[in-house]
Amino acid sequence: MTPEPARAAPDRVVLEGRYVRLEPLDRRHAADLFAVSTMAGGAERYRWLLSEAPSSLAAMEQRIAETNAGPDRYVAIIDKASGKALGQQGWMRIRPEHGSIEIGGVYWGLPMARSRLATEALFLFARHAFEDLGYRRFEWKCNNRNEPSKAAATRFGFRFEGVFRQDMIIKGENRDTAWFSILDTEWPDLRAEYERWLDPANFGADGAQLTRLATPRG
Structure with missing residues (x-):
C-alpha cells in the first residue's frame, strides 16, 4: 500500500473535550499561564523546556507573540470547570508531506499535571x-534525563525508538x-483505551482514577 501524506497542517481550531478545551494560544491566555507558571512549584516545571519561566506578565x-510568529502552532489548555488556562502544548515538526507531526513544548501546570486534564489534552x-x-506518525521527544516525561510517553502508549546523542545544547x-512515537495503525486500540479511561465513571468523587490507563506500553 502506497503511504499517503497528511491532508493538511493543523489549523487554528478549537478542540473540545469533556474536561478541557484546546484553544489557539493568544495574548488573552497570558495572565492565566503566568499565574500557573509562578505559583509554588510552577517554575520548576520549566526545567526541561527550551525556555525559562516567564519573569513578568509582559x-x-x-x-x-513570538511563539505565534514561528513555525510551531500552540494551544492553551482550558480547564472547562474553571474556565482558566492551566497549560499549553504545541504542534511541532509539522511535516504533512510525510504524514508526521510532534506534540512538544508541553507545559502542564501543577493544577492539571498527572490528571485527566493532561491525558485528555494529549488525547x-x-x-x-x-x-x-x-x-501516519505522532511523535513525542524529550531530554533523555527527563524521567517523568519518558514515563508519561510510555503511559500514553508511545513506543520508545532510541536516543539521539548530543542532539542539542x-x-x-x-x-x-529520547524519541517516541505512535503510528496510525496503533491508534484505534489506543483510542478505545483512552475513551474507556476518560469516561466519568472511571473517576471517584474526588477526581481520582478508579483504574489505570492500560496502554500496551503503559
Whole structure:
C-alpha cells in the first residue's frame, strides 16, 4: 500500500473535550499561564523546556507573540470547570508531506499535571492528528534525563525508538534526545483505551482514577 501524506497542517481550531478545551494560544491566555507558571512549584516545571519561566506578565505576552510568529502552532489548555488556562502544548515538526507531526513544548501546570486534564489534552491532539488530518506518525521527544516525561510517553502508549546523542545544547547543557512515537495503525486500540479511561465513571468523587490507563506500553 502506497503511504499517503497528511491532508493538511493543523489549523487554528478549537478542540473540545469533556474536561478541557484546546484553544489557539493568544495574548488573552497570558495572565492565566503566568499565574500557573509562578505559583509554588510552577517554575520548576520549566526545567526541561527550551525556555525559562516567564519573569513578568509582559514577558509571557511577548513569548506568546513570538511563539505565534514561528513555525510551531500552540494551544492553551482550558480547564472547562474553571474556565482558566492551566497549560499549553504545541504542534511541532509539522511535516504533512510525510504524514508526521510532534506534540512538544508541553507545559502542564501543577493544577492539571498527572490528571485527566493532561491525558485528555494529549488525547485530543492525537485524535485530531490521526482522524481529522490523516497523519501516519505522532511523535513525542524529550531530554533523555527527563524521567517523568519518558514515563508519561510510555503511559500514553508511545513506543520508545532510541536516543539521539548530543542532539542539542539547551540552557548551556548537552541534551541527548529520547524519541517516541505512535503510528496510525496503533491508534484505534489506543483510542478505545483512552475513551474507556476518560469516561466519568472511571473517576471517584474526588477526581481520582478508579483504574489505570492500560496502554500496551503503559
